[in-house]
Amino acid sequence: MGQAYSAGLTVTDSIILRKERILPLKGQVLVKKGDKVKAETVVAETLLPGKVVPFNLANKLGVTPAQLEVYIKIKAGQKITKDTILAENKGLFGLGFFKNEIRSPVEGEVENISSVTGQVLLREPRIPVQVKAFMDGLVTEVIEGEGVIIENKSAYIQGIFGIGDETVGELKMLATTPDDELDLAKIDDSCRDKVIVAGALVRLHAIEAAVKHGVKAIITGGIDDQDLKKLLGYDIGVAITGHEKVGLTIVCTEGFGKITMAQKTFDLLKALNGRKTSIHGRTQIRAGVIRPEIIIPMDFEESELVSKEASLPILEPGTLIRIIRQPHFGRIAKVISLPEELTKVESETMVRILVGEFEDGTRFSMPRANVEVIES
Amino acid sequence: MQYDEKRLTRIVATDCGSTTTKAILIEWVDGEFRQTIRGEAPTTVEAPLNDVTKGVINATSEMEELARLKYNNPNIKFMENGEFIIPRKGDIGIDAYVSTSSAGGGLQMMVTGVVASMTGESAERAALGAGAIVMDLISSNDKRMNHEKIERIRQLRPDMILMAGGEDGGTVKHVVEMAELVAAADPKPRLGASYKLPVIFAGNKDAQEEIRKTLGSKVELIITDNIRPKLEQENLGPARDKIHDLFMEHVMQQAPGYNKLMEWAKGPDLESVPIMPTPAAVGNIMQTIAKDENIEVVGVDIGGATTDIFSVFTEEYIFNRTVSANLGLSYSISNVLASAGLPNIMRWVPFDIDESELRNMIKNKMIRPTTIPSLLEELVLEQAIAKEALRLAFEQHKEFASGLKGMQRQRDISEAFSQSTSGASIVNLMSLNLIVGSGGVLSHAPRRNQTVMMLIDSFLPEGITRLAVDSIFMMPHLGVLSEISSKAATEVFRKDCMVYLGTCVAPVGKGKIGKPALYAKLELPDGSKFEEEIPFGEVRLIPCEAGTVAKATLRALGGLILDKEKSKELIVDLHGGKVGIVLDTRGRRPFALPTEKTERIAALKKWMREFKVYPEQILV
Known part of the structure; x- marks a missing residue:
């Protein structure tokens, strides 16, 4: 076989991006098709249903569920305030002695009253939720009541792993070479609200300093797992991230440990130093792959907004690849050939291999599964 | 509806997993159903393709290419314009297409x-x-x-x-x-x-x-x-x-593309065949083995994200399945570390490794789940993690596979003394006859001996237990195939799917290292004999080919027992397999490894050499 499908992460100086910005529940869209929006623009908002407070009224009143209707003072759908009387009995001898009044513990609405269980469900007031554009661009589609699609032309880098949610800041290059470890001394107040770029590694003390100086996000080649565990206070078991609240967003471009940032990624970030950057660390590797994204919007004409048809990255002679497992983890190479037959590697596993060549001309072979295509 | 070879001569079956879509070709060749060719491709249920059928097409085209090579016939074709051609006419088309799915979670x-x-x-x-x-x-x-x-x-x-x-x-x-x-x-x-x-x-x-x-x-x-x-x-x-x-x-x-996939899945009369969830199909097969052979079975399918355990126990063939949703060897590998703890993983590793290096390796596997260990050291580490994932999943299974709880029961006097309660686990390792392993790390281990050692170290079988493995992970395919042809499914299962690895003999009880634990005399089919009084704390591997049996005289020594009747001596036939017969005197209830590091590493190396699991270079 002359070619094979492979995994790959996109690193490019120009791509047409299309982002859905959708509300969790139906609501109101605040922008219209053709609007130019900034990352910070609120594009849609809605009210999420309030918390439900179950309340066993029959038990509180000391009556059976069937008797409840005699004493109840509210109806399903009725608005209530805190302390609204929900039910009351008539007291001793019907004269009001030791009268028992049950008042609502919350403000909101009566959702349901059950004569089988004696349970009343109260719903607290609705909670407003807003969705921002996240990236500068053009509203190209409005999905009525749900949200919008925003398109733009951007420089774009997919990370391999990250933590922390969406944020926006100006890109600031702190590393001088892609194999730098982020120098603590470089993190000062000039980094406030910035997205800073490290090289091969960022250690825990540097992350803590960045949080202290109000850094929005860190882009790094690698992170040490023990540092990450200390930062989060727990060990990540399954890679579903993005919800962490550690004070900033972190995106790793290569993986865990000290790993030199791919030269192409490093050069691209360096060239765009000072540009507005939208970034998130959301990672989900199972059931709907989500990878962290670094988006640096460019100027564009509407006519340019034609995205390429999606396809799987293909390995073939000449493809640029990154090695993603030992040995040679993190190195960049070029595919020379893809032998068809199964080949035994050091671990004695019989696998499909590829023959590759490093920049210095040395050749190697390794399982095809252990490389990824560098897409452009 | 069931069909035989008159209507089914070429069948494509796929399993759309969360990472890989695996396709197999089943054909009627020389008077029997055989699995002949396999192909695989990444599953395409996620962005950017969002259509599961693309992965099915890719895996099927790989099979088409391989079929043309195998039969030296460039005209062979299963699909046309991206759809299966049913029924088959000569070189063109197939008679049925069936599929299971666990994609998208x-x-x-x-x-x-x-x-x-x-x-x-x-x-x-x-x-x-x-x-x-x-x-x-x-x-x-x-x-x-x-x-x-x-x-x-x-x-x-x-x-x-x-x-x-x-x-x-x-x-x-x-x-x-x-x-x-x-x-x-x-x-x-x-x-x-x-x-x-x-x-x-x-x-x-x-x-x-x-x-x-x-x-x-x-x-x-x-x-x-x-x-x-x-x-x-x-x-x-x-x-x-x-x-x-x-x-x-x-x-x-x-799910994206499934409408089309459901339309595709059909038998020779073009009637549709339901897509089955992968574990349900594997469960079908496990129950069939237990009933056909009248035995108690434990099956395991260890995947990247989850580990499923199936068991059929007691004479009523009570079937249980558990899924440990976060124990697996790629997506969930980091959770195995978090659940088992580093010392439990390291106890299976015959060399020293820096904690930070190991943690980063595990996390890198989590974020790039499709990579393969190409270095020997990494293979040993992944298999150590697999042992712990299997052990934890089996513990969960034993707890879950119980009799009904909350029932009133009349007890006889012996039960009252044994403190048995309603809801006790029905998993009994002493009466268990067969363990079947499947999933990448077990099915594709470079040496079958590694599979044997992983199964024994994690399940700790007691008494006499046969071990087998699903050769290339086709139990899901056969589970769904049995819906249209149990004949084809059973034949392929016996001939191509089940690989018998051998039998494990493990006397149960405590002992002291070096004291006599098991006297074993084996007459092997080639006429050779094995006879030894094996001390406690050892393993022996005696080659004995698949399909043959060794006549064995076994005597447990030093208070150990051999079966649920607490027998001390047994004269039995032990089934051979690809690996052979394992005599394991390392003890059960409890099974313990030396706690001191150098002693533990020395013991591991001794056992690994005996099991012939790894090349010598990693054991020196």
């Missing part, structure tokens, strides 16, 4: 019950048996506050909910209360907001009317027979069938 369910350990557990058993992952079990007595339960139901977004609770004719209050909580949460299905969430009610039949009133307008309510009509009776069948129907009608319809 498989079938994810939430179950409810009144008492967690009774109706709750029955509901969980029904869902697991149908091939689902149970995201949560919510019950009236689970100690969470009602508002917490509502929040949880709302957050979960399952594919469907199964509600149980109450015996027929019993109280309705608690089960209706649970329905009120579900109604208040107003749960939404995981895939697509365009349809109502299916909710199956399989509880007290007297509560059906109230349940209809409470939930009827909010969800797609399906009412079926009570899962626990009486405390001492479990009736899982009707609920399990409903789950399968709904999986096809609702869940699969929503």
